[in-house]
Amino acid sequence: MQVTRDDKLLSGRIRRAQRLQVALLNLLDRLGLSVIRRWVAVSNQFAVIWTVLKLALQGESWPRTTRSVFVRQLLFTGVDALPVCVRVAVAMGVMVVVQSELWRREIGGAFSVLESMVWTTTVRELGPLVANLIVIGRSGTAMTTELANMSLSGEVEVLDSQGIDPMKYLVMPRILSTAISVYCLGVLIVATIFASGYLMAFLLNVAGGPGPFFSRMSELATLEDGVFFTAKTLVVGLFVGAICTTEGLRVQRSTTETPVVASRSGVFALTAVFVTSALLSLIFYQRVLLIPVGELFRF
Amino acid sequence: MVISTNFPDMQRQTDRAPPAGNRPRPVLEFRDVTLHQAGYHVETLRDLTFSVNESDLMLVRLEEGRDHLPLASAVQGLIGPERGRVLFDGEDWETCSDPENERRRARIGRVFNRQGWISNLSIMENVTLAQRHHSSTPEDELRRRAVRWAQRFHLEAIPSVRPAFVPVSERRRLEWVRGFYGEPRLLLLEQPMDGVPEDFLPSLMEGVDHMRENQVAVVWLTEHDDVWQRGDLTGARRYIMRGSILQAAEEVSR
Numbered sequence: 388m389q390v391t392r393d394d395k396l397l398s399g400r401i402r403r404a405q406r407l408q409v410a411l412l413n414l415l416d417r418l419g420l421s422v423i424r425r426w427v428a429v430s431n432q433f434a435v436i437w438t439v440l441k442l443a444l445q446g447e448s449w450p451r452t453t454r455s456v457f458v459r460q461l462l463f464t465g466v467d468a469l470p471v472c473v474r475v476a477v478a479m480g481v482m483v484v485v486q487s488e489l490w491r492r493e494i495g496g497a498f499s500v501l502e503s504m505v506w507t508t509t510v511r512e513l514g515p516l517v518a519n520l521i522v523i524g525r526s527g528t529a530m531t532t533e534l535a536n537m538s539l540s541g542e543v544e545v546l547d548s549q550g551i552d553p554m555k556y557l558v559m560p561r562i563l564s565t566a567i568s569v570y571c572l573g574v575l576i577v578a579t580i581f582a583s584g585y586l587m588a589f590l591l592n593v594a595g596g597p598g599p600f601f602s603r604m605s606e607l608a609t610l611e612d613g614v615f616f617t618a619k620t621l622v623v624g625l626f627v628g629a630i631c632t633t634e635g636l637r638v639q640r641s642t643t644e645t646p647v648v649a650s651r652s653g654v655f656a657l658t659a660v661f662v663t664s665a666l667l668s669l670i671f672y673q674r675v676l677l678i679p680v681g682e683l684f685r686f
Numbered sequence: 687m688v689i690s691t692n693f694p695d696m697q698r699q700t701d702r703a704p705p706a707g708n709r710p711r712p713v714l715e716f717r718d719v720t721l722h723q724a725g726y727h728v729e730t731l732r733d734l735t736f737s738v739n740e741s742d743l744m745l746v747r748l749e750e751g752r753d754h755l756p757l758a759s760a761v762q763g764l765i766g767p768e769r770g771r772v773l774f775d776g777e778d779w780e781t782c783s784d785p786e787n788e789r790r791r792a793r794i795g796r797v798f799n800r801q802g803w804i805s806n807l808s809i810m811e812n813v814t815l816a817q818r819h820h821s822s823t824p825e826d827e828l829r830r831r832a833v834r835w836a837q838r839f840h841l842e843a844i845p846s847v848r849p850a851f852v853p854v855s856e857r858r859r860l861e862w863v864r865g866f867y868g869e870p871r872l873l874l875l876e877q878p879m880d881g882v883p884e885d886f887l888p889s890l891m892e893g894v895d896h897m898r899e900n901q902v903a904v905v906w907l908t909e910h911d912d913v914w915q916r917g918d919l920t921g922a923r924r925y926i927m928r929g930s931i932l933q934a935a936e937e938v939s940r
Contacts, residue, residue: 447785452819533806542804548762549816550791552784556819 457560464526465568476576480583506607515619518573527631531652534635535645565628570620626659710739713903719770721756740901743922792820795870803849835863854881875906
């Protein structure tokens with residue numbers, strides 16, 4: 388049978404289509420694997436946090452050795468971060484007030500128009516976000532590095548061989564101290580932003596006396612703000628602690644893995660902060676960006 | 687120079703001594719165990735069958751350069767056997783719960799083959815860690831006991847600095863303190879004389895003898911001829927590692 392020119396063209400098209408199909412399937416395969424890996428990683432973090440919370444409620448999980456580790460971690464993650472939190476919060480307070488005043492002059496009206504916006508932005512977004520970022524940068528990567536070195540040098544086995552569960556001795560106190568530190572530092576940051584912001588507003592001659600200012604702040608505070616703030620600090624802090632500890636303990640073979648996991652844990656923790664904050668915002672505001680969730684599903 | 691010492695504290699344990707005439711109980715049993723290499727441990731061990739009773743000394747000669755064995759970790763139930771059973775005090779590690787195994791591991795004193803210190807704790811905190819974790823004995827009393835053991839191994843004191851700041855030979859003897867201290871049921875010595883001058887061997891052996899008098903079983907792994915060839919290891923059962931097989935020394939010499 389003779390092979391015509393048309394036959395050759397057709398077989399060429401079929402081969403190209405097959406190659407395209409294989410390429411698309413490979414791409415879908417990689418995407419699927421990537422999604423599955425991320426899903427497994429997120430599920431692992433949930434499992435670690437759940438286990439830690441269950442252990443924390445059991446009295447036998449808190450012998451004096453574990454309590455000592457918990458206190459040391461609180462000192463390192465929370466107390467030692469106070470100076471940098473104050474410095475950052477003072478600067479942020481000044482920036483918030485300056486920006487608010489600039490916009491107030493642009494749109495007109497009294498400063499009190501922007502009070503509610505400044506309050507909500509600071510309590511619900513800025514304060515928790517800055518607290519998490521400082522803890523990740525200062526303590527999270529250090530925790531990952533410390534645990535990675537312990538894992539590599541066999542110290543985790545040394546603990547195991549003495550009948551000391553590394554989960555209760557190393558992981559649980561670190562995760563809990565991270566969450567508590569983020570919460571407490573968040574409170575400090577919010578208070579310092581308002582204090583330094585008020586001072587700047589006073590210097591700009593746009594603020595009244597301190598009494599009316601702080602009584603106005605207390606009027607603006609709602610239960611919802613408290614719940615939102617607590618979720619964005621405690622819950623997100625648990626994830627930051629879980630990521631930084633578990634990444635460190637994964638190191639098995641070589642010291643060259645240590646800087647890689649330290650860097651990776653910082654990136655994962657940062658991602659978790661933003662993603663968790665966005666999800667919490669979604670739950671509380673029931674909006675995706677500015678669109679109510681109900682409207683999204685109308686079509 | 688021969689260094690010798692006494693261990694009066696261990697006399698407390700004679701209260702637990704079984705009546706005369708009773709057979710000593712097995713503290714450690716390996717029943718047809720095969721261990722595969724895992725992580726740090728680069729050797730596979732096959733068909734291990736032995737038992738170590740109270741007051742026994744099991745001396746194992748390691749082949750030079752092949753000391754990364756999973757044996758000690760298997761003794762403590764830290765790695766499970768591919769085949770067979772490992773029993774400590776009559777109970778299989780695999781069948782007990784994790785909290786129970788943690789309590790049982792605290793009854794095994796161990797001198798590690800490699801780095802055995804928690805680097806972010808001081809030496810004193812390291813030595814007393816297991817006792818502080820598993821008991822409610824006041825810290826002052828724990829420190830006093832640790833210091834008494836240290837003096838018996840000819841250490842002036844237990845440093846309050848981190849392990850990295852302590853010389854190697856002193857650090858090794860401090861590991862002896864940690865292993866012996868705490869009234870273990872089983873003492874696991876992995877090359878305890880590594881980095882320690884030979885002059886201190888008699889004090890270590892006296893410590894081992896005292897533990898045996900108090901019904902403690904001892905497993906001693908060594909590459910060193912000076913330990914292996916000592917004739918004063920009373921009643922020691924000697925074994926030799928040949929590749930992945932553990933052989934009784936009498937079998938090897940036939």
